Structures are given as C-alpha cells and as structure tokens.
Amino acid sequence: MKSLLNHTFTGTIQVPGDKSITHRALMMASLAEGTSVIHSPLESEDTFRTAEIMGQLGVEIKREDDRMTVVSPGSSNFTTPEGVLYTGNSGTTTRLLMGLIAGLGIEATIEGDSSIAGRPMDRVATPLGEMGADISLVDGKYPPIVMKRSSLSAIEYEMPVASAQVKSAILFAALYADGGTTVHEKVRSRNHTEIMLEQFGVDIEVDGLSISMKGGQSLSANDVQVPGDISSAAFLMVLAAITEGSDIMIENVSMNETRAGIIDVFKQMNADIEIEEVSNEGEAIGNIHVRHSKDLTSFDLSGEIIPRLIDEIPVLAVLGAFGRSPSFIKGAEELRYKETDRLRAVIDELVKFGVEFEEYEDGFMVYPLKELKVSGREFKGYHDHRIIMMLLVMAISTGTEINIDDTSAINISYPEFLKDLQKLKKAR
Ligand SMILES: O=C(O)C1=C[C@@H](OP(=O)(O)O)[C@@H](O)[C@H](O)C1
Numbered sequence: 417m418k419s420l421l422n423h424t425f426t427g428t429i430q431v432p433g434d435k436s437i438t439h440r441a442l443m444m445a446s447l448a449e450g451t452s453v454i455h456s457p458l459e460s461e462d463t464f465r466t467a468e469i470m471g472q473l474g475v476e477i478k479r480e481d482d483r484m485t486v487v488s489p490g491s492s493n494f495t496t497p498e499g500v501l502y503t504g505n506s507g508t509t510t511r512l513l514m515g516l517i518a519g520l521g522i523e524a525t526i527e528g529d530s531s532i533a534g535r536p537m538d539r540v541a542t543p544l545g546e547m548g549a550d551i552s553l554v555d556g557k558y559p560p561i562v563m564k565r566s567s568l569s570a571i572e573y574e575m576p577v578a579s580a581q582v583k584s585a586i587l588f589a590a591l592y593a594d595g596g597t598t599v600h601e602k603v604r605s606r607n608h609t610e611i612m613l614e615q616f617g618v619d620i621e622v623d624g625l626s627i628s629m630k631g632g633q634s635l636s637a638n639d640v641q642v643p644g645d646i647s648s649a650a651f652l653m654v655l656a657a658i659t660e661g662s663d664i665m666i667e668n669v670s671m672n673e674t675r676a677g678i679i680d681v682f683k684q685m686n687a688d689i690e691i692e693e694v695s696n697e698g699e700a701i702g703n704i705h706v707r708h709s710k711d712l713t714s715f716d717l718s719g720e721i722i723p724r725l726i727d728e729i730p731v732l733a734v735l736g737a738f739g740r741s742p743s744f745i746k747g748a749e750e751l752r753y754k755e756t757d758r759l760r761a762v763i764d765e766l767v768k769f770g771v772e773f774e775e776y777e778d779g780f781m782v783y784p785l786k787e788l789k790v791s792g793r794e795f796k797g798y799h800d801h802r803i804i805m806m807l808l809v810m811a812i813s814t815g816t817e818i819n820i821d822d823t824s825a826i827n828i829s830y831p832e833f834l835k836d837l838q839k840l841k842k843a844r
C-alpha cells in the first residue's frame with residue numbers, strides 16, 4: 417500500500433465482473449439443462465461459494481481463461497447435497513439459495529461465516545414460509561438455515577424492505593410454485609434477476625413496481641456476458657475524483673439504472689465525469705471517465721436513490737469529506753445489516769482521519785475535511801471488503817500510511833484491487 421501513496425492515477429482499466437450478475441448467472445445456468453457459458457464472470461470468494469454449492473447439487477462448473485462453463489443435468493436431476501451448503505461471507509448466495517432450495521424441494525442446511533451468522537434471514541424465510549417452505553432459523557432469524565422438503569404455492573407479496581436478495585429468492589421459488597406469483601416493491605431494487613430470467617427463456621412480466629411470473633416454467637441454457645461491477649468501479653471513481661492530477665477511464669461497466677445511482681451523485685457533486693454508452697440491450701454497459709475535480713460541492717441522498725447505490729455508500733462518505741459543504745445520507749438503515757454495521761464502521765474509521773460526522777439511525781451527515789488529523793495508524797476493516805477498500809482510498813488520496821488489521825476480505829469482491837491501482841499509478 418505504501419508504494420501507492422503520493423501518486424496520481426491515470427489510464428484505462430476494466431474492473432472485474434459484476435458480483436450480483438455472476439451469482440445469478442451461476443444459479444440460472446445451473447437450473448437450465450445443458451451447457452451455458454458465463455463470459456467475464458467475477459472470480460472471487462463470494463462467487464466461488466455459489467459455484468461450489470451448485471457443484472454440490474450435481475452441476476459441473478469449469479473455469480478456464482475468462483469464462484466459466486456450466487454443464488447441468490437440469491434441476492429435476494439435482495441430488496440432495498451431502499453436508500452443509502457453506503455460503504462463506506456472501507449474503508447474496510445465502511438468500512438466493514434459500515429461494516432456490518425451497519423451490520427445488522430439496523433438504524439442505526445452509527450456513528455461512530460469522531458475519532452471515534448475524535445477518536437477518538427471516539426477511540426471506542417469511543415469504544417463503546407463506547409459500548409453504550419449511551425453514552428453521554436460530555431465534556427465528558439467523559443461520560444455520562435448516563430446510564426440509566416441501567411443495568410451494570404461489571403468493572402475492574408486498575416487500576417490506578427494498579431488497580433484491582429477498583425479491584430474487586421469491587422469484588426463484590416462484591419458478592417451482594403452483595400458480596402465478598406477484599411481488600410488489602415499494603422502491604425498485606436491482607433488477608438483474610428479472611432481466612436474466614427473461615434471457616433464460618422465462619416468461620416474466622414487469623409492470624411498474626410489480627413483477628409477476630407463473631410457476632412450472634423451466635430455464636433454457638444460455639450464455640451470459642457479465643459487465644464490469646459498478647460497485648468495484650466506485651472505489652476507482654472516488655479515488656480519481658479526489659486525487660490531484662488523476663484521469664481514468666473504466667471500460668465496460670454495468671450501467672443498469674437500478675445500480676448506477678453513483679453517477680447521479682457525481683453529477684450532484686459537480687465532479688468531472690462522462691459516460692460513454694457501449695450498449696443498452698438487457699444489462700446496459702458504459703465506459704466511465706473520471707478526472708480529478710478541484711471543486712466538489714455536496715450531495716443529499718434519500719428515498720429511491722438509496723437502493724441504487726447501497727453498496728457504494730462507504731466510499732461515498734470519503735467523496736463527501738472532499739466536498740465544499742456537508743453531505744447527507746438518509747434512509748440507509750439497511751447498511752446496518754450488511755457484512756458489518758457499515759454506518760458505524762464508516763464513521764468509527766473515518767473519524768481517525770479527522771473527518772467529522774453526525775450519525776443518524778439511518779445515515780449520516782459528513783462534514784468537509786478541514787484538516788487531516790490522523791489519530792494513530794491502526795485501522796479496523798471488520799472483515800468487510802467495502803470498508804477495507806474505502807479505507808485504502810482515503811489513505812492513498814491523503815498520502816497517509818495506515819495499518820488495517822486484516823485486508824484479506826478484499827478477495828470477496830475485488831481480488832485485483834491493489835494490482836489495478838498499481839497499474840493506474842503515475843508519479844506526481
Ligand atoms: O441482490 C444482490 O445481488 C444484492 C443486493 C443488495 O442487498 P439487499 O438485497 O439486502 O439490499 C446488495 O447490498 C448486495 O451487495 C447484493
């Protein structure tokens with residue numbers, strides 16, 4: 417990390433494949449009988465957990481070059497898995513898998529690491545239970561998740577929280593339920609599942625905030641091209657926007673409007689950003705050009721934009737600290753239920769650089785950093801990839817040498833992060 421300090425960042429780069437899309441591609445390709453190829457998938461701890469579990473169900477997954485080839489016997493030929501289905505640190509794997517296992521009517525126990533053990537799963541178990549799934553949770557809320565064989569009937573479900581993981585779990589279960597299921601969202605969450613189900617040949621109807629699908633449909637094998645992950649690009653975008661002399665182009669990034677809230681924030685902040693459209697079919701793709709900006713203003717975020725940038729909020733706190741006036745985030749209480757309580761972690765760690773915050777139950781106000789005041793060198797990463805990369809962006813842009821207790825969690829979503837920064841760094 418030390419070698420990255422006091423540099424500027426310029427050049428063209430591609431970030432790794434989108435994590436949400438890769439999980440879904442692995443699951444849908446597994447459900448479809450035959451061979452599907454996933455091009456440019458994310459190869460990281462979280463997506464490997466999904467791939468391994470699909471293997472335990474009887475699917476063959478080969479990794480070669482920049483693709484994964486999935487050969488499936490079809491979901492009706494899946495085997496009851498031996499042993500626990502271990503989801504590691506991945507909330508997406510855990511929650512989507514609950515829907516899939518419920519739909520398949522297989523018996524299984526799902527368990528993850530200590531972070532997953534503290535994340536609420538009742539938000540998925542409740543709608544699946546209404547469909548007829550037999551799921552037991554610790555204290556009615558937490559993993560290990562014990563699922564017994566059951567058959568499902570369709571439901572009409574009003575989503576109490578904006579969560580693509582809950583929505584997707586219901587849609588996976590709905591594929592195998594008797595009758596037509598409808599999910600109503602209050603606020604739109606990422607829609608990769610809806611887009612990809614259609615690509616795999618499922619008849620799914622989206623009408624405003626309501627999604628409907630008939631049960632008893634099967635998926636047809638299909639190839640998937642995974643775009644770059646905007647949540648990973650976010651770290652490079654913020655670093656470039658706040659580091660003197662920087663000028664970077666990030667190619668082929670997902671521009672799905674349900675994910676691209678950060679672009680709106682950069683515009684609100686008066687950052688120097690341009691988007692070049694690459695494709696607008698299915699999952700939209702674009703190139704992102706960001707230059708250092710001397711005159712960042714502030715942002716004020718709440719309501720429907722929050723799910724469109726939920727995972728970028730830690731690094732947006734850094735951007736906010738470089739603005740001219742205070743920035744606000746409200747309506748983001750979901751951050752308290754991620755890999756760690758991200759609102760607490762962001763504030764507890766960034767105050768060590770002298771950043772001032774006002775904390776709310778559902779967000780924060782971040783003040784412009786007047787003076788860098790580093791109190792100690794010891795920082796905590798909470799084994800949370802987004803917190804660790806946020807800290808690295810802050811440290812690198814301010815030229816501060818810090819020690820983070822454990823940085824291995826970077827491998828969860830962006831294993832090449834430090835290597836990519838090395839590629840972009842130039843002497844000042
Ligand atoms: O569906 C997905 O792939 C994801 C949905 C979001 O979680 P929620 O569904 O809990 O909002 C997001 O934070 C997570 O990183 C990935």
Ligand SMILES: C=C(OP(=O)(O)O)C(=O)O
Nearest residue numbers: 505506507508509727754
């Ligand atoms: C919250 C995240 O992922 P997950 O819920 O899959 O653990 C994330 O990637 O920031």
